[in-house]
Amino acid sequence: MAKKLAAKTDEMFVAVQQDCQEVDAFMAELEASLQQTRLIFGADEDAGEQRKVEAGKMDVDWDAVYEQASERDFSECPICIMPLYEGKQALMLLSCGHVFHGVCIGNFERFDTQLYTHCCPCCRQHYQKLELPHN
Ligand SMILES: [Zn+2]
Ligand SMILES: [Zn+2]
Numbered sequence: 001m002a003k004k005l006a007a008k009t010d011e012m013f014v015a016v017q018q019d020c021q022e023v024d025a026f027m028a029e030l031e032a033s034l035q036q037t038r039l040i041f042g043a044d045e046d047a048g049e050q051r052k053v054e055a056g057k058m059d060v061d062w063d064a065v066y067e068q069a070s071e072r073d074f075s076e077c078p079i080c081i082m083p084l085y086e087g088k089q090a091l092m093l094l095s096c097g098h099v100f101h102g103v104c105i106g107n108f109e110r111f112d113t114q115l116y117t118h119c120c121p122c123c124r125q126h127y128q129k130l131e132l133p134h135n
Contacts, residue, residue, distance in 0.1 A: 060095045060128050068097040078122050079104035094127040096120045102131060 077084050077100050084091055090102035098120050100108075112118050120127050 060130075062093070062095075062130055065095055065097050065130075066093060066132075069093060069099055072097065074099045077101045077104050079108060091132040092129045093132050094120050094129050096123050096125040096127050098122045098127075099132070105129065 075084055076082065078098060079100055082101070084099060084101065092100050092102045092105045094100070094105070108121055109118050117126050119125060
């Protein structure tokens with residue numbers, strides 16, 4: 001009787017295993033088609049960009065960025081359209097060359113739906129930011 005039961009259990013085990021394999025195969029197929037979709041929509045590229053930004057490995061030549069920013073007229077914060085250099089507000093220089101109040105870009109990031117890869121509200125580039133020292 002016990003032996004018969006054991007055999008039955010084995011049978012069940014094999015059946016379950018087979019089921020698992022089928023599920024695995026299904027998942028693999030699903031993953032493959034997902035990958036296809038990602039390729040089509042270029043999401044993989046975005047993911048790579050995201051990792052790069054998160055790791056902070058993007059080399060930014062801040063001197064060049066600052067120079068570029070200085071050449072532009074950046075006396076106003078593009079978010080609140082208030083003067084940048086009045087008062088003692090912290091300023092943020094983005095690697096794309098745009099300058100914002102630290103508070104304004106901070107709020108923008110908090111409300112941005114993209115949690116990790118923010119795009120500059122002016123030029124839609126991914127950015128790193130640097131707090132500008134007050135003169
Ligand atoms: Zn502002
Ligand atoms: Zn920008």
